[in-house]
Amino acid sequence: MDSKWKRIIVSAPGKVILHGEHAVVYKEPAIAASLDLRSYLCVEKRNDDKVSVQFPDVKLTAFWNTQDLKKLSIPKCDPLEPQPPSDELLSLFREFTQQKKDTTDPKDLAILAFLYLYTAMQSTDGELYPLDFKLMSQLPVGAGLGSSASLSVCLSAALLTVHGVIDQPCSSDADKVMFGQWSASHLEAINKLAHQAEKIMHGNPSGIDNSIATYGGAIRFQGGNIQKIDRIPELRILLTNTKVPRSTKALVADVRKKYYTYPEIFRPVMESFAAVTEKALETFRMMPRDSSTETTDLYSTFEDLVDINQNLLKLIGVSHSTLEQICQLTSDYGLHTKLTGAGGGGCAITLLRPDTDPDIIEEVQEKLRSCGFDCWKTVVGGPGVVTHFILTQQEQTLLNNLIS
Ligand SMILES: Nc1ncnc2c1ncn2[C@@H]1O[C@H](COP(=O)(O)OP(=O)(O)O)[C@@H](O)[C@H]1O
Ligand SMILES: C[C@@](O)(CCOP(=O)(O)O)CC(=O)O
Numbered sequence: 046m047d048s049k050w051k052r053i054i055v056s057a058p059g060k061v062i063l064h065g066e067h068a069v070v071y072k073e074p075a076i077a078a079s080l081d082l083r084s085y086l087c088v089e090k091r092n093d094d095k096v097s098v099q100f101p102d103v104k105l106t107a108f109w110n111t112q113d114l115k116k117l118s119i120p121k122c123d124p125l126e127p128q129p130p131s132d133e134l135l136s137l138f139r140e141f142t143q144q145k146k147d148t149t150d151p152k153d154l155a156i157l158a159f160l161y162l163y164t165a166m167q168s169t170d171g172e173l174y175p176l177d178f179k180l181m182s183q184l185p186v187g188a189g190l191g192s193s194a195s196l197s198v199c200l201s202a203a204l205l206t207v208h209g210v211i212d213q214p215c216s217s218d219a220d221k222v223m224f225g226q227w228s229a230s231h232l233e234a235i236n237k238l239a240h241q242a243e244k245i246m247h248g249n250p251s252g253i254d255n256s257i258a259t260y261g262g263a264i265r266f267q268g269g270n271i272q273k274i275d276r277i278p279e280l281r282i283l284l285t286n287t288k289v290p291r292s293t294k295a296l297v298a299d300v301r302k303k304y305y306t307y308p309e310i311f312r313p314v315m316e317s318f319a320a321v322t323e324k325a326l327e328t329f330r331m332m333p334r335d336s337s338t339e340t341t342d343l344y345s346t347f348e349d350l351v352d353i354n355q356n357l358l359k360l361i362g363v364s365h366s367t368l369e370q371i372c373q374l375t376s377d378y379g380l381h382t383k384l385t386g387a388g389g390g391g392c393a394i395t396l397l398r399p400d401t402d403p404d405i406i407e408e409v410q411e412k413l414r415s416c417g418f419d420c421w422k423t424v425v426g427g428p429g430v431v432t433h434f435i436l437t438q439q440e441q442t443l444l445n446n447l448i449s
């Protein structure tokens with residue numbers, strides 16, 4: 046570990062899947078965009094031989110002795126070619142932390158993901174460094190906005206950097222650069238490692254969530270192939286969190302079971318999801334660069350696609366009464382809504398046209414809040430994983446408790 050190094054702060058965004066959730070697990074295309082909500086991870090050196098984690102969103106505070114972790118017989122693994130977390134390895138960590146088998150407690154899953162990534166670094170130089178890991182996330186946990194991927198990407202980026210597997214992006218004080226981004230090959234390494242950690246939270250993740258948390262912006266993702274979408278229109282979205290808890294892992298497993306039981310029914314449905322995604326991409330490409338040009342017909346197509354997609358998601362069994370309630374309530378105002386992420390609760394997105402009356406938006410938000418939901422306007426397409434050199438005033442306030 047570089048002796049000059051004292052602390053690094055990294056952050057990675059959450060995401061919305063515009064089209065293609067679930068189908069993407071079966072190697073169909075999907076479109077995702079980064080959110081303006083991020084997880085921030087602060088990693089600091091310690092002066093003893095312990096490693097500590099503070100993840101307050103899941104009420105996790107724990108520390109372990111690095112020597113005890115070193116004694117576990119963890120198979121050597123190249124962090125640039127990481128092995129998936131095997132059942133044996135996860136059992137070893139569960140035993141070490143006295144977790145119950147098959148636990149789905151968010152805190153337990155976070156511990157497993159952390160230990161998998163932390164100990165994967167041992168093969169770089171045989172060392173496990175004494176460090177403090179403190180997390181602050183703006184993302185609701187387990188609500189379909191990719192909180193797990195945002196955490197996995199932050200941890201992967203920080204650990205690979207601290208162990209010198211990838212370089213810390215350069216900062217030049219003279220330029221007053223606020224944050225730095227890793228090179229393409231280093232981003233690839235971060236993304237690959239984070240995808241393995243996602244397997245602990247998801248079981249069989251497509252990789253779309255960690256990819257968007259790594260690269261940011263908007264992407265078309267299919268079977269591990271990431272294509273940047275340069276011309277995503279300035280989409281204004283209303284995000285509504287039903288606050289109904291659900292597990293991505295359980296929902297994905299449930300769809301899988303149906304898919305293999307009724308392949309002749311589910312295969313064509315997955316192809317329909319794909320057709321919706323491709324039609325949306327075609328419509329993006331037709332959006333004029335000049336905002337004064339008429340786009341009414343194109344927005345009508347977007348709205349049709351949102352409705353069709355939501356109906357397909359309902360058909361595969363991942364909608365929820367609260368999500369249906371949001372669809373109905375927004376449709377009374379001429380707005381179109383679909384769930385985003387794994388469904389079964391979690392979040393919904395409502396498309397806003399450039400000319401949607403601001404008073405209507407306010408009224409809809411108020412109605413949704415009166416039903417007990419959280420609701421806010423959002424912009425998509427911000428940066429992927431970054432390391433912070435200088436914090437903005439807002440970030441300083443946000444991270445006040447993290448930075449000693
Ligand atoms: N801020 C956080 N702190 C600790 N663990 C987190 C945090 N955010 C996500 N996680 C982990 O990710 C899991 C949620 O992932 P998932 O079910 O995929 O939902 P999401 O749509 O938010 O990614 C949690 O159970 C927890 O283990
Ligand atoms: C349902 C799925 O397509 C997205 C899950 O997203 P989230 O974890 O609910 O944010 C699963 C996946 O792509 O791995």
Ligand SMILES: [Mg+2]
Nearest residue numbers: 191192193194
């Ligand atoms: Mg997730």
